[in-house]
Amino acid sequence: MFRREFRLFGLLLLALLVTGCVSATLDVDSKAIQPIPASLVGEMSRKAMSPRDPILVRIFKQESELEIWKRDRTGRFALLKTYPMCRWSGKLGPKTRDGDRQAPEGFYHVTASMLNPASQYYLSFNLGYPNRLEAALGHTGEALMVHGACSSSGCYALTDEGVAEIYAVGREALRGGQTSFQVQAFPFRMTAGNMAKNRNDPSYPFWVNLKQGYDLFEVTRRQPTVGYCGRQYAFAQGSQVAPNDPLAACPPSAVPINPAIADRREADERAIEALVSSGTALSAHAYSDGGMHPTFRRLLERNGVQALSRRTSLSSVPVSRPDAALADPHDPEAER
Incomplete structure (x- = not known):
């Protein structure tokens, strides 16, 4: 029995060490098992949700916000909480190669094995980049995370307090029977105004494709089924089956769209x-290397670097550590 348990411990340790954004030793503190804050559980109750109901995550670069949605008793998803992101790197547009410092855009699915309790960046979970479509297109890169520490070179960074809440909510949803939770990462909220302002960007055709999945969720408040064909995403709803070969031509009517969604798109x-x-x-994006939520930018401008190094509550000014520009130059993420 002892030998078997020792072997399992060794396999677990090895798995943690080869994961991106991990610490060099097994983390033995309790941050990965801390409960969901009572205030957030109370908010779930008020919104007819339970801690183990399924979740869905949406990320918006331009707004530097991460949303947690949770399925309520109606069977639809409702917004639980929005978190300001204190750092993401690169610019608007998808990640395509290792070393471009881009944070991914697209649709991803996070399983329990992708939660990383021993991250160098407090806590993290792997987005699963490259997904099936990105891999088929030859996109490269690995260990792209959502994590704490307010420092990023290709990841999405929050405060330690923020990522701890998100981690706990995701952990409990997966324990409740959800096999994976979907993460939808967008360049911006895909409104007509934002699409018009970004119409000349080289990534615009890709964003039009992402908007199909965005619209499907906006109208139905149900998680879209993500498939692939014709070198792009193909989305389905309900019991529909989405094609799953990224390089094959899309069938003539791959995914029927209900009238409400068609009306919205038109x-x-x-x-x-x-x-x-x-x-x-047209938008003139001022990102030299990523962005941060205005809350953090104002704090940096008003109080300087030292203010960003102090951990404070999400209920006041949600900052825990310095901006990525002040991070260790030997950050293992530096070539992402």
Whole structure:
């Protein structure tokens, strides 16, 4: 019995060490098993949710926000909480190669094995980049995470307090029977206004494809089924089956769309055309290497570097550590 338990311990330790954003020794503190805060459990109760109901995560780069959605008693997802992100690197657009310092955009699925309790960045979970589509397109990179420590080179970083809450909520949903939770990572909230402003960006055709999944969730409040064909995402709903070969041509009617979704898309297309015709200015993104939520930027401008190094509550100013520009130059993420 002792030999078997020792072997299992060794396999666990090896698995943790080969995972990205991990510490060099097995973390023995309790941060990975801390409960969901009572205030957040209370919010779930008020919204007809339980800690073990399924979740869905949405990330928005331009707004530097991460949302947790949770399925309620109606069977639909409702917004539980929005977290400010204190750092993401690169610029708007997908990650395509190792070393481009881009944070991924796309649809990912996080299983229990992708939770990393021994992260160098407090706690983390792996997004699973490259997914099936990205791998088929030859995109490279690994260990792209959502984590704490407010430092990122290709990942999405939050405060330690913020990632601890997200980690606990995800952990309990997976314990409740959800096999994986979906993460939808977008360049911005995919409104007609934002699409019009970004219409000349080289990534625009890719964003139009992402918007299909965005619209499906916005209208139905149900998790879309993610498939692949024609070198892009293909989304299904309900009992529909999505194609699953990224390089194969899409069937003529791969995924039927219900009228409400079709109406939304047509309305957005008309709105985009009207905004373009009215001379809506193109966005001039000022990201030299990523972005941060305005809360953190104001704190940095007002109080300087030392303020960012102090851990404070999410209920006041949610900052725990310095901006990525001040991080260790030997950060293992540096080539992502």
